[in-house]
Amino acid sequence: MSYVPHTDADRAAMLAAIGVERVEDLFHDVPAAYRFPELSLPEPMSEMEIMAELQAMSEENLDTGHFTSFLGAGAYQHYVPRVVDHVISRSEFYTAYTPYQPEISQGTLQSIFEYQSMICALTGMEVANASHYDGATSTAEAVIMALNVGRGKRKRVILSPWVHPEYRAVVRTYTWGTDLEFVGDDLSASAGQGLTATLDGLTALLDGNTACLVVQSPNFLGQIEDLAGLADRVHAAGALLVVVTDPISLGLLRPPGEYGADIVAGEGQALGNGLNFGGPYLGFFACREKDVRKMAGRLVGQTVDAEGKRGFVLTLSTREQHIRREKATSNICSNQALCALATAVHLAALGKTGLRKLAELCYHKAHYAANRIAGLDGYQVTSERPFFKEFVVRCPAPVKAINDYLVDEWGIIGGYDLGRDYRHLENHMLICVTEVISREEIDILADALAEASREVA
Amino acid sequence: MKVDPRCRYHEEHEWIRVEGDEGVIGISDYAQDQLSDVVYVELPEVGDSYERGDVFAVVESVKAASDIYMPVAGQIVEINDALEDSPEVVNQDPFGEAWLVRITIANPAELDDLMDAQAYKAYVEGLEG
Numbered sequence: 001m002s003y004v005p006h007t008d009a010d011r012a013a014m015l016a017a018i019g020v021e022r023v024e025d026l027f028h029d030v031p032a033a034y035r036f037p038e039l040s041l042p043e044p045m046s047e048m049e050i051m052a053e054l055q056a057m058s059e060e061n062l063d064t065g066h067f068t069s070f071l072g073a074g075a076y077q078h079y080v081p082r083v084v085d086h087v088i089s090r091s092e093f094y095t096a097y098t099p100y101q102p103e104i105s106q107g108t109l110q111s112i113f114e115y116q117s118m119i120c121a122l123t124g125m126e127v128a129n130a131s132h133y134d135g136a137t138s139t140a141e142a143v144i145m146a147l148n149v150g151r152g153k154r155k156r157v158i159l160s161p162w163v164h165p166e167y168r169a170v171v172r173t174y175t176w177g178t179d180l181e182f183v184g185d186d187l188s189a190s191a192g193q194g195l196t197a198t199l200d201g202l203t204a205l206l207d208g209n210t211a212c213l214v215v216q217s218p219n220f221l222g223q224i225e226d227l228a229g230l231a232d233r234v235h236a237a238g239a240l241l242v243v244v245t246d247p248i249s250l251g252l253l254r255p256p257g258e259y260g261a262d263i264v265a266g267e268g269q270a271l272g273n274g275l276n277f278g279g280p281y282l283g284f285f286a287c288r289e290k291d292v293r294k295m296a297g298r299l300v301g302q303t304v305d306a307e308g309k310r311g312f313v314l315t316l317s318t319r320e321q322h323i324r325r326e327k328a329t330s331n332i333c334s335n336q337a338l339c340a341l342a343t344a345v346h347l348a349a350l351g352k353t354g355l356r357k358l359a360e361l362c363y364h365k366a367h368y369a370a371n372r373i374a375g376l377d378g379y380q381v382t383s384e385r386p387f388f389k390e391f392v393v394r395c396p397a398p399v400k401a402i403n404d405y406l407v408d409e410w411g412i413i414g415g416y417d418l419g420r421d422y423r424h425l426e427n428h429m430l431i432c433v434t435e436v437i438s439r440e441e442i443d444i445l446a447d448a449l450a451e452a453s454r455e456v457a
Numbered sequence: 458m459k460v461d462p463r464c465r466y467h468e469e470h471e472w473i474r475v476e477g478d479e480g481v482i483g484i485s486d487y488a489q490d491q492l493s494d495v496v497y498v499e500l501p502e503v504g505d506s507y508e509r510g511d512v513f514a515v516v517e518s519v520k521a522a523s524d525i526y527m528p529v530a531g532q533i534v535e536i537n538d539a540l541e542d543s544p545e546v547v548n549q550d551p552f553g554e555a556w557l558v559r560i561t562i563a564n565p566a567e568l569d570d571l572m573d574a575q576a577y578k579a580y581v582e583g584l585e586g
Contacts, residue, residue, distance in 0.1 A: 151502070293497060293517075 062413055064275065068441045070369075072390050072432025073220070073416035074135065074164050075278065076270040078248070078358070079436050084272045084345045088338055102300075102314040109312035112300040112337060115344035122250045122347075123264040124257025125286035129297035130335040135267025136170035138283025139163070139214065139244050141296040141330060142263040143171050145287065146212035146240040147180075148294040148329050149262075154211035154239065158202055161185040162219035163244055165421040171214075181209075187422060199230055206237040212263075216244035217256070221418075221430060222366075222390025223383055224253065231260025240291075247271050247284065247343075249388045251359030263287045272346030273339050282336035282343060292316065296330030361435035362389035365442065369433045372446040378453040382428065390432045392418065392425070396457040399429045402449070405456050410448040458581060459486040461552040465568055466577035467528035472552065475568065479534065483556045484516060484525060484547065487581050492518035495547040498540040500557060506532040509567055514557055516547060529567040531560035 006014070011023070020026060027035055045053070064077050087093070092107055102109055112130045119128035132138040143157055157180055159168050168185055183205050202213060213234050217225035227243065234241040242263045243256035248270050256264045269281040287295050293316075301315030350358060366389045374381040378396030393415070395402055403414035419426035433442065464472035470488035473480045489495065497517040507513050507527045514525040536558050540546060547555040562568070572580060 293499070 062407065064413070064436075067407070067411050067413045068437065068445070069413035070415050070431045070433065070437070070445060071413050072222075072434075073430055074166065074267060075275050075281075076246075076248075076389075076432065076434060077275055077436055078270050078434050080272055080274060080342075080346065081349050083349050084342050087345045088342050093338065093341055103312070106312055108337065109300045109314070111341050111344060112335070113302055113312050114348070115340045116300060118344055118347045119247075119284045119286055122247055122255065123245070123261075123284075123286045124255030125261070125264050126257075126289040127292050127295065127299065128284065128286040129295055129299055130337070131268065131340040132265075132283035132285055132297060133336060134269070134279065134281040134283045135164065135244070135265070136167040136283070137174070138265040138267075138285045139167040139242070140171045140174035141283075141285060142242045142244075142265040143212060143214065144174065144330060145263060145291070145294050145296060146242060147175075149240060149291050150211040150238075154209050155179060156181045156183060156205075156207060156210040158183055158205045158210060158213040158239075159185040160199075160202055160213075160215040160219065160225075161187050161422075162221055162223070162225075163214055163216040164220050167216075167244065184213075187424065199225060199227075203230070203233045206234065206239060208238065210237055210239040212240040212242050214242040214244065217253075218246055218249050218388040218390070221383065221392050222387040222432070223385040224249075224388060225385070227256065227259040227261075231262075235260070246388065248355070248359055248362065251355035251357075252363060253359075253388070257286075262291065268339065268343045272342030272344070280336060280339055282339035284340075284343075294329070297335060358435055359388075362433065365389075365435065365437055365439070366391060366431075366433040368439065369431065369437075369442045369445065372442060373431070373449060376446060376450050376453065378457060379449060389434055390430055393429045393431055395427050395429050396453045398427060401456045402429070402452045405452040406445075406448050409451070409455075410444070412445060412448055458490065458578070459552070460574040460578050462574045464552065465528070465571035465573060466580075467526060467571055468580065469526045471526060471528045473528045473568070473571065475562070478562060478565075479559055480529065480531065480562045481556045481559050482528065483551055485577070485581075486551050488523075489548050489551045489555075492516060492520060492523060492547075494519045495544045498544050498547065498557065500536040500538075500540065501533050503533050503536060506530075506563075516544075525557065527560075528571055529560075530563040532563070533558050533560055535559040 015021065015023070069077055093111065116128040116130065120126065132141055147154065159171065159182055161184065163185070172182065184202050199215070202215070206213065215225055215227070215230070217227060219225055231241045240262035241260065242265065243259070243261040245256055245264060245266045247266060247268055264286045266284055267281060268284045273281060285295070285297060292299070298314055299316040301313055303311055303313055305311045347355065366387065370381045370383070370391045373379050373393055380394040381391055382394050383391040399417035399419060403417070406412040406414040415429040415431035418428040418430050461472065464474045466472050466485065470485045471482055472485050473482050495516055495518045499515040499517070501513045505513070507530060509527055509530045511527045512524040513527050513533070516523050516525055537556050540555065540557070549555070
C-alpha cells in the first residue's frame, strides 16, 4: 500500500470545509505559551555519538551476561538454543500478528498449531489457544472464562495467596467494576501460618457461588502443591479448578490435566524467550474441550482442503470482538505469535527427554544450592514442601541489604525480596537456580552469603 | 421464506408457540437463512427466569454469533439438548425439531404484542425492501 500524503490543495480544501484559514487556527484553544514550547534539548548528535552514549547508558544495567543471577519470581533465565533465534528471525515469521485473512499464511498457522499441540501435551489438556500476552493476563483470562462457564451466576473467586502477586493484581484489574468476591489470598488473618496456603484452607472457602479456585504449582515460592484430590473437591461445589504452572516443571512433574484441572495457564517465557527486560512474554492457556466456546483468544486447527491436502485454519475465535462484537467476553483479539513460536521451537529442540533433563537439572541444582545455604550460619531454608527450581531462605538481615552487598562485593544478583509482597516474610529471600547456574557459582553464592551475614547483619 | 401459522413472532425473529400455559420458542426460517450454517447453539439452564426482551440463548453460525431474545417473560422448563450435537437442525427445521426452549409464560397478555404469521411475513418483506 502506497502512502500518499495530502497535497497543499487537499489541505486547503479540508480547511475551507470546516471554515478555518490556517492549520495553526486548529490549535488556538491551546494557550500560546504551550503551543510551541522551547525544549531544552542538547544539540543534535551524529548517529555514532548517540550509539556511544546509549552503549554507555546500557552498561549501567546489571545483566545476566555479566552477573550471576539467582533472581526468578516469574521471569526465568534459561539457556535459549541458537536454533530458536534462527527460526524466529526468518522474515516469514517476523511479524507479531496473525494476518487478518489468516489462512493466507499457512506457515504462521502451522507454527501456532504446533505450539498449541505441544502445550496440550505438556499440560495434559485437550485444547490450547494460540497464547495470551503473559502469564498474568493468561491467568486473568482463566478467571474470566470460569465466570462465563458459570454463566455469570457464580461470583466468588478463590485465589491462593501463593499465586504470583502480580498475576493476582492483574486478575483484579481485568475484572474491576464487576461485583466479584475474591477470597483466599488475604494473609493478614493467617500471617505466619506457614509457606504453603493449605489447600484444605482454600477448599473450605468453596461454596455454591464459587466460579473457580486458582492455585499455582510450583507456587510463587517454588513449592510443589499437592494437587491430588483437589479437583474433585472443587468440582463437587460446581466450580472450576485453574492451575497456574511453570511449563518447564512439567518435564518432571505430573501435568495438571491429570489432576483434573479445568484450565491450565501460565507464563511461557522460560521456554525459548529471554528475560527481555520483562517483556514481550507469552501466556499459555489450555482447557477442556467441553468448555472451549468460553475460551478467550483463538484456536488454530488442522483440516483438509477441497483436494484432500493438509491445511490449517483459524478454527475458533468465538469470544473475540470481530465475531462477537460488543458481546465479546474478552478483549483479546491477538496473540504472542512470535514468542509462542520461540517456545515451540525450544520445545521441539529439547524433545521429550531433553525437557525432562532440563527440568531435572533445575531441580537438582536448586536442591544443591538449598543444601549449601541451609548449612550457613544465620540462614534457614524454610521451604516446607518439595520445591522445583526456587526455594525460600530466611536471612539474618534485610534482603535488600544482603542483595546490595552481593552486587557490590561479589557481582551476584541475589534473590527476590518476599517481604515486598508478604508482610510475614520480611527477611525472606526467594532464590532461583536454573540449568544456567554452575555448581561453582552456587558455591560462590554460599561464600558470598556467609560473608554478607558477617558484614551486614 | 416459510412462516408457521401456529406461532406468534417477535421483531428479532423469534417465534413462540403456545401450548396450554407453556410456550415453545425458536427462531424463524428467515432468521436461520440470514445466519446461514449454524454451528453452535448456547442454551440457558432449566429454572432460569427472563423478562421479555432478555437474551436467553446464542446461535452461532459461520457468519456471526447472534443473541436470541425472549419474546415474552417466562421461566425455562425444558431445553432442547439435541441441538448441542446437531446445531444444523436449526437450518433444516426451524419451526419443528429446532425448538430452543420451553417456558412457562409469566404474563399471557404479552403475547398480544407479538405479530401473527401474516403480520410477521409482511414485516420481513418490509425488511427485505
